[in-house]
Amino acid sequence: MSAPEPSYHVVLLPGVEFAALPLALRLAPLLAMHPVDVAQRLRYGGGFLARDASADLARQIESVARALGVETATVPADGPLERVCVRSVRSIWTFDDALWASCGTGVESFALEDVSHLDLVAFGKLDPLREHPAGKRPSKRTPEERLESRIAAAARQSDVGPPPPYERQLAAFDEHRRTAKPQLYLTLGSGDSILFIDLSTTYPALDPRRARDWRGNLFGLCHALIQRLPAERVFRSTRVFWSNGDLSAILVDRQEVIENRQAWLTILIRNRLWNLPPAPGRPSPSE
Secondary structure, three states: OOOOOOEEEEEEOOOOOOOHHHHHHHHHHHHOOOHHHHHHHHHHOOOEEEEEEEHHHHHHHHHHHHHOOOOEEEEEOOOOOOOOEEEEOOEEEEOOOEEEEEOOOOEEEEEHHHEEEEEEEEEEOOOOHHHOOOOOOOOOOOHHHHHHHHHHHHHHHHOOOOOOOOHHHHHHHHHOOOOEEEEEEEEEOOOOEEEEEOOOOEOOOOOHHHHOOHHHHHHHHHHHHHHHOOHHHEOHHHHHHHHHOOHHHHEEOOHHHHHHHHHHHHHHHHOOOOOOOOOOOOOOOOO
16 A cells, blocks of 8 residues: 655745735635635634645645745645644743743743743734723623723832833723733743733732732733843734734734644744745745
């Protein structure tokens, strides 16, 4: 019995930008799909142009992408894609060169140099409170939202000194606090594990007045890590948001996008393609 024909994943290289519709129109005949469906795949694929494609199809997809100036790589599909282990952080402590985190199985330490990737996500949709006329908002804030707002306001008013350096980014989230929630993902090592930090994460080392300013603490942690990590370890959309406060840069409205992006990132890291600068005419790994 003959061995099965090898298959390949065609992935975007990091930092590549492209218009989805022209690429979808060119890829649709190859994939035997409607262009709208291909455009949806590109939007939600998290960096994948194709999964488990034959060698011939992978070459054709790369050729089409290259003709449109879209940098890709083809990597062997070594069996089914395993779901990346995402560990929810219950409590976190920060030090100059390390993180200590409790993920439900005791406290573990992680050196900052082991953080290979930082990705801040606004999960949900944009629906600013100011778009609703006074007294005509679609619904009242929940008790949890009111409590969070009071705690955050009290904590910030108790501070003496200038506003935090992440005030603009925090304000962007506050404006959409009903519908967009911050989520921070820290990829460790070669992508085998990812730490997940959200508004439920606690910071036991903080002053009690600030310990329950959940959103402010998450942004303070994000700011500290961005200051300490090399720029190439911070996801491009996060860098864009951190520089201009545009929440749409990190907006994600489907969980599958996050999962696909994490799988894509792991493939890039394991194949030593992460942080690879684009270079015209670079051959694909399959050539």
